Amino acid sequence: MSSLLAQLFPPSTTRNMELSADVLIILTSAAIIYYLTRWHRWKYLWREWLTTVDHKKIGIMYLIAAVTMLFRGGVDALLLRAQLAVPNNHFLGPLHYDEIFTTHGTIMIFFMAMPLIFAMFNIAIPLMIGARDVAFPRLNAISFWLFAFAGFLFNISFVIGGSPNAGWTSYPPLTELAFNPGVGQNYYLMALIVTGIGTTATGINFLVTILRMRAPGMTLMRMPMFAWTTLVTSVLILFAFPPLTVAMVLTLFDRLFGTAFFTIGRGGMPMMYVNLFWLFGHPEVYILVLPSFGIFSEVVATFSRKKLFGYSTMVYSVLAITFLSYGTWVHHFFTMGAGAAVNVFFGLSTILIAIPTGIKIFNWIFTMWNGRIKMTVAMMWALAFIPTFVVGGATGVMLGAVPADYQFHNSYFLIAHFHNVIIGGTVFGLLSGVYYWWPKMTGRLLNERQGKWAFWLFFLGFWVTFMPQYALGFMGMTRRMYTYSHGFGWSSLNLMSTIGAFVMGAGFVVMVYNFVWSQIHGEIDVTGDPWDGRTLEWSTPSPAPEYNFARIPVVTDRDAWWAIKQDHKSNVIQIKPQEIQDIELPKSSAIPFLMGLSFFVFSVGMVFSWWWIAVVGFLGFVVCMLVGTFDYDDHKEVPRQVIQNTESALGRLQG
Amino acid sequence: MFNRGSQRGRRVIAISPNGPTGNGDEVEARFLAPHFESEGFPWLQIFGYIGSLLLTIAALLAVVQHILSPIGLLTVILILAVAQAALQLGIFMHLRESRGSTWHIITLGLGIVIALGLVGMSMWIMTFKSGVS
Incomplete structure (x- = not known):
């Protein structure tokens, strides 16, 4: 019993900070359980959310999860910056610091950015292309629950069993059992394996959805730009995630079953892990940023009241970026010393990517040229993206130059660069998308004044945080140092960076306040088209009914909804009672949730090497697969009377 | 469309x-x-499943038992892997159930180019080992 307790609560989980977290977690869970019980919400939660296969609700769940994880990863970031604020600080110990930067990076990439991207896919894509759901609705729910349970698994590590501490890249030999005993690293491996399965399934799902389910008349070259970037992101996911899963599984085997894939003393090759990780890691960078490029294309065109400049060039540059991004991964480890030929090849391929990306930047600027620009919060995020991403891209080209990279490698210059592109590209883009599609998700508009406060705090905080880090990198400060001495002359820049980080934190708090306030008091979007939009999702009511379109629209042009409005035909959304037909929709199912739960149980068994629990979890998964396979009762008919009543209530019934 | x-x-x-x-x-x-071929009982799929299990076990045993020299072993597991891929594509990936080969050629071609590119370039990168060890 005491050995079990020692395994569950090693010393790293009984520091004051972790114990206070325990108290907060228990209090929050108790409050949620009390609320659900007091207001009899359990059944509602199960029926409407936990078992749903509706892409719109899955999108909202992804969004909530992503904002929660942004909070967790953000608190981690503030702890790191608090530690570095002054020299010789002992706010966090070295091991504690390692654990926090590991969870910060892993959560921000896998459990914040990825779900936020999938939130945007789910909320916008089927509506944009005139479909009633994704191609495989139940698989979509399975993807979500695998992600959610993997995220849960990863997040409990710091209070039960101990947090992983080898960095978000987790290179061997630091992750091998000899140097990293305890279960923390197992948490990292299992969480990434499980969420990786979900992500791959999402890639397949949206690839098929876009190729197969577009409304009649919507050729590939008439698709909204966001659909294009979703399509290529899905392809990238399909090729990028398998190497990651392989790297994780091999490390897990090394740790649990005594193999030696990455143990050099027994003939293994740790460098192969680095290679596999970045085979995933580099396409991942484009998986993160391409959806944002798509969002900018929609937002900039809508709020400039112009069609996107150079649509076909945009498509070709996206395809070029996709192709090139497969051939650049070595630039993450030039200093491994693979030789001049290898480094030069990958350095050149890296710098080449700047060309299609530059083309896109110019296209956005020309889209705004002579447009009637409306400064909404969504548009401000898009505008903020351009200078920020240009700086991040330029420092990326600097890092891509091999000789210079030997100086920059693993310094704060690198840290500043990748935060510059991931926050400036991915996060700004996704937040732009959140502000843009929020009315479509919830039926209410976000308060613009609060949104602008959040924007300015976050945007200015970002520059104050990361610009000093470029300089710190030049001054020799390396990544992952937990403290530094006064004599290095880094103190004032570090303090400035910490102040910036707290300003960003304030921006996040205002943003969450904005979300909550607007959900209660926000203006209701009665038209379904608050921005005078260009694409089909704005032809539906806000929020769209369960079946999305009472009648699938027919597309005759790019910017389909804009073309319909220009032709004064916007009354096509009014449907005559005799035209309404029954609609077939996927049925809610408990299987996705139970499958996620099975994976969770299996993972707990693997993390702690409790094999019988792993077997139970695996059997649960097999049962879910069998029941799901032979479940032919997976769809329902929505009778035309119900549709007629819904459309009538929405004021979209003719006559 | x-x-x-x-x-x-x-x-x-x-x-x-x-x-x-x-x-x-x-x-x-x-x-x-889609053009589905329906059968009474999925015999083909069951044989395919057993076949892929056998191919996997054969590869594992060959390596664990060190039945051949390293070069011979690599050749054997490579052949087993290609057989496995062909079997998966043919039986489970609906490669035979199609009215046109256009999309198959595009996607398979892309898949092969990328897979060979990634494997080939990985081998090229890892040749540095002979220089440092």
């Missing part, structure tokens, strides 16, 4: 003779519509 000719035109491909009705029945172009 898919505009197979000029990508620039405003041509709408007529999917049903009466034109699109917007009721969801024409969302798939004819040449893309």
